[in-house]
Every structure is written in structure tokens, then in C-alpha cells.
Amino acid sequence: MNAYWYCLAGIVQREWLRFVLQRSRFFSALVRPLLWLLVFAAGFRAALGIAIIAPYDTYITYETYIVPGLACMILLFNGMQGSLSMVYDREMGSMRVLLTSPLPRAFLLASKLLAIALISLLQVYAFLAIAWLYGVQPPPVGLLAALPALLLVALLLSALGLLLSNGIRQLENFAGVMNFVIFPLFFLSSALYPLWKMREASEWLYWLCALNPFSHAVELVRYALYQRLNLSALLVCLGLTALFAVLAVLSFNPQHAALRRAN
């Protein structure tokens, strides 16, 4: 059992060291959500009036509304980027070393996903700290309550990323991921606008948003930040994380890619 623990600790520590060394990546990961918060939200504040909706008890600013979505956006980008590099790297570099470990492959992949998720959480909390200074101040206990929700969402999104990267050849570069995964997931969700607003615009768009797993992820985090439990979002996120993780591990086979290239 100890061997598993040492292995997991080693994988997490390596992600941490790489994170510390690549500070520029950390800052660029923060620029994106901050632009949305400080520029986009400022422009849209007047255009979008937010009624009192759960989990908020009062009228809120648009900035307050989009912070949970932007926190999830960091997880979405990191999860996709991390899992794409796992697939790209599997026949060379660090992933190849990882795969020569005698521990089960499923454990190694799960550990790697967890390590990516933990490092992403640091970025999310750095973003939440800046948002706090900017005036978006959820209750401090809410920030703590959001931690397990954010961790679950990080795992959900990296497992989804790994599954998609395994299966879809067109996703071999990040531009493909942006266009076909990140943007649709993000824009067709409750991250930027409440779903009832979407329903006013179009019924079928509303349904797309309502079924989008990313909407459930955002709502789970939004509720947790205000110390509320969104049970349906939690169940959807738990179920999908388990499903995507199992499918991702089963489909992570370097041999499939080699055979596909040969055909």
C-alpha cells in the first residue's frame, strides 16, 4: 500500500516543481479569467441585469455572477491542456517513464489527473483572491466549502479531456481543443449567463446549456461558494467523473494510436 502512496506523492511533487518553475504559465493562466472579470464583465454589467436567483440572497453584480464560471474556466483550460499533453507525450518523454512503473496503469493515470487537478486549484484560489480584492467577496467559509467542489470539477474536466484526446485524432493540437471542446462547453453553459436568460432567447439553446456537464460543474461551485449544496449538480458531476475516468483509462492505450497511424 505504501508503494502507492509514495508513487502518488512523487507524481504530485513533480507537478508542483514544474508549476513552481513555470511561473509564466501560472500568470498567463490567470490573465484569461481576469480579462473576463475586469474587462468583459465591466462592459456587460449594464447590459445584463441579474435578478435574485439561488444561491444568492440579494441582487448581485454581473462580476459576482461570473466568478464561479471563470474559476471553472481555469480548470477547464488546465484539464484539457494537461490531458492533451499526456496523450501527446505517451510515446516519449515523461509519460513513457511513468508507464514503465510497475504500479497499475489506471492508478498512474488517476494519480497524474489528480496532480494536475491539485495544481489547478492553486491557480483558482489565486484568481479568487484577486477577485476578492476587486470586490467579489463570497463568505470566507464558502471559499473553503468550494474546495471539494472545485477538486471534483477539476477531476471531471481532466478526465473528460483525457477521454476526448484519446479518442479524437483531430484534437492533437490545442487549437482543436479550443474550438471544439473548450468554447462550446464554456459558452453553452451557465458560466456567463443564467439559464433562464438563455431560455428567453432560445428554447433549444437552453436545453443544450442545461444538459452541458460544464453547467453542472459551474452550479456546483457557485452553490458551494455560498455554502449551499446543489445536490443534482453534485450527483451529475460525481457520476460523470467516474464514467469519464473509467473510459479514459480504458482508452488510454498507446498501441491504439500507433495502429491508427499505420492504417
Place this chain on the structure above:
Amino acid sequence: MNALAVSGVGFAYGARLALQDVGFAVAPGSFAALLGPNGAGKSTLIALLTRLYDLQRGDIRVMGHSLRQQPRQALAQLGVVFQQSTLDLDLSVEQNLRYHAALHGLAKSLAGARIDEELARQQLGERRHDKVRDLNGGHRRRVEIARALLHRPRLLLLDEASVGLDPASRLALNRHVRQLCRDDGLAVLWTTHLLDEVQADDELLILNRGRLVAQGLASRIGADDASLAATFERLTSSEACI
């Protein structure tokens, strides 16, 4: 018991055969050189030996453990140095080694002791806190060898480990691995496409177009021709087998 036993291994990428009925063994403490031109199937064989690809036909045993049935026990006995460097250039020598030790489930204190020992053996003790990026190619390879030996494998696999090194470092690396082989009784499988890395008393395996076209002592395989180079040329330019 052989350190490595490969029997009846075949592999195809779709319709294209990459390996066909490959079988050989490497005894503990022996140095085996696997030679073959580009495209002979060496990389596919390495991918199978390191369990990157699953076996389609045949079996591979490392210290008696089948990669099919007991992959964990087999991998625990195997140390690998890959053709392309797999070190993290921005991390220190020690950080790279600690990561590998963790992947093999070694406790921190045990990993520390093994790292001391292996770095001293590779004469790299003073470089342990240096970033890998600051090391020359020969030293990086030695770090990779130290890394591959941390979990005390009985079989060391080096896949074209001398590629990219200058002639002096190439020779030094080859000598160094032979020394390990003698001192520790470690079995070594050294893949290369360079004939001058092979010595007369090596077990030589020549792979061509996915088949083993020669196996045995290098001196014996080269005996019929003017040189080993001539034998290699003859064997890899035709369908011949010996």
C-alpha cells in the same frame, strides 16, 4: 533462469508486419547487443519490452515473470534508458531521480540512500543539485542509467543510448555499461545500429525486416566474412538467416 526470454513474438501494425516470430534469451550478467538497420523493428520490440504496446503474439519473460501474466513483477525487474532523453531538463538531477524512485514505490529514505549510491557509482555525486539542462550529453545519459538502476532491476535495457553523443562519450558510455554488467551481474540489452559498439564476446542479435537473421557470439557470427561489418551488410541486404 534467463534475465530476458523472448519467444515467438510477432507484431503487426494493421496489415504491416513489424516483427515476426522473434525469439532470443539474455542470461544474467551477459551483455547482448541488438543490432539492426533503421526500420528493422527495434523500436517496436522495445515498445513491447517496456509494455508500451501489448503483446499480440508470443511472450516476453523478465526474470521468469511473463509480461502478459505478471506485468508488475516483470517491470519491477526492468530498468530502461530510452533513445530520447526522458529527463526533465528544468529539474535537478536529484529531483529527476526522486521522481523515478517514487514511481517504483520506494520510500523517501530508501530512495535517498539509493540515489547517493548510484550517483557515486556514476561519478556524478557532485552534480546532484545541478539542473539537468546544465549537464553535457554524456552526463545526462549517466543520470538516466543511475535512474534506471534505482529500483535494482536485474535487466537493463538501453535503446540506442549512445545516439547524439560524441565518439569519446559514446565509447565511455559503452565501457561503463559493460563494467556494470561485470560488477553487478546485471543483464544488459543494448540496441544500436553502430557496429563499433559491439565486441567479439558479446551475444549478438541482428534484426532485419522484423526477423532475427542472426544470433550468437559476435565473433562466431562474423567469422565467415572479412569483418562483422561485411556480415552485417550481407545479412541486412538479403533475406538470409544464420
